[in-house]
Each structure stands twice: as structure tokens, then as C-alpha cells.
Amino acid sequence: MTNYDIKKDFSILNNQDIVYLDSGATAQKPKQVIEAVNEYYELSNANPHRGAYKLSIKATEVYDEAREKVANFINAKLKDEIVFTRNATESLNLIAYSYGMDKLKKNDKVVLSIMEHHSNLVPWQYVTQKTNSVLEYMYINKDGEITTSEINEKIVPGVKIVGITQVSNVLGTINPIKEIAKRAHEVGAIVIVDASQSVPHFKVDVRELDADFLVFSGHKMLSPLGIGVLYGKMELLKNMRPFLYGGDMIEYVYEQNTTYAPVPTKFEAGTQNVGGAVGLSSAIDYLNNIGMSEVEEIEKELLEYAMKRLSELDFITIYGPKNLQNHSGVISFNVNGVHPHDVSSILDSQNVCIRSGNHCAQPLLRYMGLDSTCRVSFYIYNTKEDIDKLINALLKTKEVFAKWINI
Amino acid sequence: MDNLESIYTDVIMQHSTETYNKKKIDNPTAMEHGHNPSCGDDITLEIKMNNNVIEDLSFTGHGCAISQASTSIMIDLLKGKTKEEALELINIFIRMIKREKISEEELDKLEEARALQNISNMPARVKCAELAWYTMQKLIEK
Numbered sequence: 001m002t003n004y005d006i007k008k009d010f011s012i013l014n015n016q017d018i019v020y021l022d023s024g025a026t027a028q029k030p031k032q033v034i035e036a037v038n039e040y041y042e043l044s045n046a047n048p049h050r051g052a053y054k055l056s057i058k059a060t061e062v063y064d065e066a067r068e069k070v071a072n073f074i075n076a077k078l079k080d081e082i083v084f085t086r087n088a089t090e091s092l093n094l095i096a097y098s099y100g101m102d103k104l105k106k107n108d109k110v111v112l113s114i115m116e117h118h119s120n121l122v123p124w125q126y127v128t129q130k131t132n133s134v135l136e137y138m139y140i141n142k143d144g145e146i147t148t149s150e151i152n153e154k155i156v157p158g159v160k161i162v163g164i165t166q167v168s169n170v171l172g173t174i175n176p177i178k179e180i181a182k183r184a185h186e187v188g189a190i191v192i193v194d195a196s197q198s199v200p201h202f203k204v205d206v207r208e209l210d211a212d213f214l215v216f217s218g219h220k221m222l223s224p225l226g227i228g229v230l231y232g233k234m235e236l237l238k239n240m241r242p243f244l245y246g247g248d249m250i251e252y253v254y255e256q257n258t259t260y261a262p263v264p265t266k267f268e269a270g271t272q273n274v275g276g277a278v279g280l281s282s283a284i285d286y287l288n289n290i291g292m293s294e295v296e297e298i299e300k301e302l303l304e305y306a307m308k309r310l311s312e313l314d315f316i317t318i319y320g321p322k323n324l325q326n327h328s329g330v331i332s333f334n335v336n337g338v339h340p341h342d343v344s345s346i347l348d349s350q351n352v353c354i355r356s357g358n359h360c361a362q363p364l365l366r367y368m369g370l371d372s373t374c375r376v377s378f379y380i381y382n383t384k385e386d387i388d389k390l391i392n393a394l395l396k397t398k399e400v401f402a403k404w405i406n407i
Numbered sequence: 408m409d410n411l412e413s414i415y416t417d418v419i420m421q422h423s424t425e426t427y428n429k430k431k432i433d434n435p436t437a438m439e440h441g442h443n444p445s446c447g448d449d450i451t452l453e454i455k456m457n458n459n460v461i462e463d464l465s466f467t468g469h470g471c472a473i474s475q476a477s478t479s480i481m482i483d484l485l486k487g488k489t490k491e492e493a494l495e496l497i498n499i500f501i502r503m504i505k506r507e508k509i510s511e512e513e514l515d516k517l518e519e520a521r522a523l524q525n526i527s528n529m530p531a532r533v534k535c536a537e538l539a540w541y542t543m544q545k546l547i548e549k
């Protein structure tokens with residue numbers, strides 16, 4: 001299947017003349033996913049777990065099937081190692097509160113990479129402050145990569161938690177997760193992998209990585225908004241406190257105390273987003289049908305073409321790894337002398353959608369001495385023609401500003 | 408494309424690249440910092456009041472062309488005005504950007520700042536245009 005065939009499934013991209021280059025923020029949804037969600041509401045909707053009638057049992061089954069689908073997709077050992085959440089942010093907060101807050105002791109260390117999204121950074125500031133533990137960072141080299149010596153220097157005895165994004169949502173850097181996890185385990189730390197920008201784009205295997213926790217959002221991988229995933233090793237999840245308390249997550253409730261349901265229900269309080277889980281399940285089918293290695297191949301080709309075309313423009317600066325082997329389909333750049341917000345407005349007037357700003361990664365941009373960047377990010381429905389339109393829109397940007405600044 | 412040319416007009420581009428209002432002033436009587444988290448626009452206004460009159464006004468900081476131009480245009484407009492006149496002009500400007508009811512006579516009072524009227528068609532950039540004016544409002548109401 002080619003990206004041209006795939007694009008036909010995305011009505012939003014065919015019904016209007018737009019070039020969508022912001023899949024890193026959220027992906028568009030194919031009609032198969034939209035139909036699966038519709039069908040769920042038309043045929044199977046009820047409150048899962050709460051009814052003894054057929055429809056409620058059906059909803060419960062559908063939810064559980066989605067869990068199994070996710071477990072297989074990332075090669076978890078057990079279906080019950082998958083906890084459904086709203087998004088990656090909620091998954092990371094769950095870990096911070098239910099694991100970090102309890103396990104961290106005074107002077108323990110938490111090590112993050114400087115390229116973490118705020119969602120894997122701000123919760124750790126709070127938790128380390130509350131527990132009097134210490135927050136440290138692994139920094140990047142000039143190509144936006146974390147070197148082995150940086151890993152070995154920062155992940156040392158005393159470190160209890162390592163948080164690392166598999167792919168930077170700003171630079172597109174693919175981080176060496178296996179190496180980081182191995183090092184973390186050698187010093188007695190656990191590793192939390194933010195897979196928000198990786199699971200949608202290439203095969204991720206939690207057991208091969210030896211990740212202790214791994215999180216992602218459905219909406220960046222063709223699913224509806226509002227469904228996310230937390231993977232955790234069973235023995236860790238079993239020994240953690242619940243995150244949210246209330247209905248469904250319990251076994252017996254007495255006036256003064258409660259026993260909790262087993263994992264994963266213990267972490268799924270309140271009525272769950274079954275429609276979202278159905279959408280995620282259908283998105284996984286869609287991706288599996290293409291094949292994750294084919295997904296990777298399509299994006300690699302787009303990345304190489306985009307890099308070639310962008311580097312022909314002498315008025316832009318590109319950030320991130322030069323080695324495209326360590327590079328996912330996310331590119332940050334600036335048009336010299338022009339603020340990224342102006343660039344994205346001018347591109348928008350040419351119907352090219354890109355992101356500008358700090359991409360929820362202020363510490364990274366500050367470390368790089370930048371306020372903001374333009375970012376394009378690809379997915380399976382993008383084409384070379386999209387990149388050609390991007391280049392033309394950038395030339396237009398130059399034209400608008402050339403009268404006023406040296407560009 | 409129409410849209411584009413009505414936003415990045417000569418007046419706006421000129422003000423966003425000119426720097427004569429972008430400086431510090433000697434002995435300011437007050438300062439105010441304004442920040443637009445979504446875009447990263449970040450400005451500090453410095454003012455020197457002489458009794459009730461804005462004797463001098465300047466800014467430092469960084470941001471997109473719209474925010475920089477809007478700040479510079481505002482400084483040109485408000486310098487020499489009384490506090491009450493300035494507050495009235497800020498009020499007219501905000502109403503213009505928010506597309507509220509506004510008379511031709513009021514619009515005239517905005518002089519060059521009228522060039523920013525079309526920003527109201529670009530919701531993503533409204534905050535950029537408003538930043539300086541809200542910051543100024545806070546500064547003189549202090």
C-alpha cells in the first residue's frame with residue numbers, strides 16, 4: 001500500500017485543499033476508525049462492568065478486546081499490563097503519583113532527558129520537590145543526541161527513576177532506549193519511556209526495550225481523542241497505589257475502608273471511554289494492515305525527501321540529528337530572521353498546516369538558545385507533493401519578508 | 408492570499424522592523440512585563456509620566472512581527488497623551504480587534520493602529536496584536 005492509497009481513507013485531507021504537516025500534535029483519522037467508533041455507538045454502547053444485561057456485557061468485552069489488541073501491538077507479556085487512560089499526560093501523572101510519590105526517598109535521584117515534553121517533566125518537578133529527591137537532566141550534543149558518555153555520567157547509583165522520550169517531539173531524535181534501560185537497570189533504577197512519538201511510527205516492543213513503564217496517546221496514532229495507554233510491568237503495577245479513587249476500581253467498600261480491584265481495573269476509576277478504546281483498536285488494525293515496517297518506510301522516504309528539499313533553501317536553519325538513521329519524521333527549523341509564528345501564519349494562508357512555538361519543551365529550547373521553532377511532522381498519508389507545497393509556501397514567506405529584512 | 412496581504416501590510420512590516428521605539432528610557436516612572444505563552448511573545452514596557460501625561464514610552468523584548476509592530480504603533484500613538492486619553496484609545500483598539508461595535512470616528516482616532524484591524528480575521532494571531540495594549544492598560548492603571 002502506498003501513501004497515495006492510504007490518503008484516500010482520510011476524508012478530511014480529501015474534502016479540502018490542505019497540506020497537513022502537524023501529525024506530531026495529533027493525527028488525522030481514517031474512515032475505518034470513524035466507522036468503527038460509530039458502529040460501537042450504534043450497536044454496542046452501554047456502561048461496561050456495570051450491567052448484567054447482554055449489552056453491558058458486550059461493551060465490557062469490546063473494551064477488553066481493545067486491551068488485548070494494544071498488548072499485542074507493543075508485545076506486552078500480559079493483557080492486564082495495559083491500563084487505559086485519557087492520554088500520555090495522564091499516564092505519566094499516574095506513574096508520578098502512584099509510583100514516584102511513594103517510592104522516592106530523600107536524596108534519591110530522578111534523571112530525565114532535557115528533551116522531555118512538559119508532560120514528562122512538570123510532574124517530576126512536583127514529585128521530587130514533595131519527596132525531597134533530586135531532579136537531574138541528560139543533555140544533548142550539538143546534533144540533538146544523547147551520547148553514551150552522557151548516559152553513563154548521569155545514570156549512576158542513587159538514581160531511582162529515569163524518564164526518557166523514545167522520539168523527541170521537537171527534534172525527531174530517536175533515543176537509544178535499550179542502552180538507557182540497560183544502564184538504568186544496572187544501577188537499580190526503573191525506566192519510563194514516553195512513546196507518544198514512536199508507537200505511531202515504528203514497531204515498539206516493550207520487552208525488547210525492557211521498559212518498566214511505557215506511555216502513549218491514541219490520538220497521535222489515528223485514534224479518536226481521549227484515549228491513552230499506560231503499559232507497566234505487572235509486578236510494578238501490582239505494588240502501586242491507585243491513582244484515582246471511586247467506582248469500578250474497587251472490590252469491597254466498607255464505611256471506613258476499601259479493597260481494590262486487581263490490575264488494571266485498580267487504575268481505571270469511573271466509567272471508561274469504551275468508544276475511544278474501540279477507535280484505538282481499529283487504528284491498530286489499520287496500522288497492522290499496512291504493516292509497521294511499511295509505515296516506517298513511507299515516513300523515511302518523506303523525511304529524506306523533505307531534508308533534501310529543505311536543505312536547498314539557504315534562508316532556513318534546520319535543527320536536530322544529521323544522521324537520518326536516528327531521525328523520525330519530525331523536523332524543526334527556522335526561517336532566518338522571521339518569527340516562527342509569522343512563518344506558520346503565512347504557510348496557513350497557503351493552506352499548509354505546521355506547528356510553531358516551543359512545542360511543550362521549553363527547557364529543551366532554552367538549552368538550545370531558542371525561543372521557538374517551526375515544526376513539520378509527517379504521517380502515512382503525507383506525500384512528496386505535500387513537501388513540494390511546503391517548500392513553495394516557504395519561498396512565499398521569503399518573498400513577503402524579503403522587502404523588509406535581509407533574508 | 409488576500410488574507411495574507413491584508414495582514415502583513417507595509418505599515419505592519421515597517422513597524423516590526425524599525426527599532427526606534429525599542430530601547431530603554433532614562434529614569435522610567437514605571438515598567439510592566441507582558442507575555443503571550445502560546446506564541447512566546449514577551450515585552451516589557453517602560454513609561455515616564457509627567458503629572459498626567461505620558462512623556463516617554465518604550466519597549467524591549469522579542470516576539471512575532473505582529474506583536475512587535477503592534478507595540479511600536481501603540482507607542483507612537485500614546486506618547487504625549489494623557490492617562491485618560493490613552494485608556495480610551497486602548498479601549499477602542501481592543502474593541503476593534505474583538506470586532507465589537509465601533510464608530511468610524513473612533514477608528515479614526517487610532518491612526519496607524521487601524522492597520523491592525525484585519526488581525527481580527529486571524530484568531531490565531533489576535534493575542535499577538537493585543538499584548539502591548541493590555542500590558543499598557545495594566546501599566547497606567549497601576
Ligand SMILES: Cc1ncc(COP(=O)(O)O)c(C=O)c1O
Binds near residue numbers: 087088
Ligand atoms: C513526546 C510527547 N510526550 C507527551 C505528549 C503529550 O501527549 P498528550 O497531550 O496526548 O497527553 C506529547 C504530545 O503532545 C508528546 O509529543
Ligand SMILES: [Zn+2]
Binds near residue numbers: 446447448473474534
Ligand atoms: Zn505572536
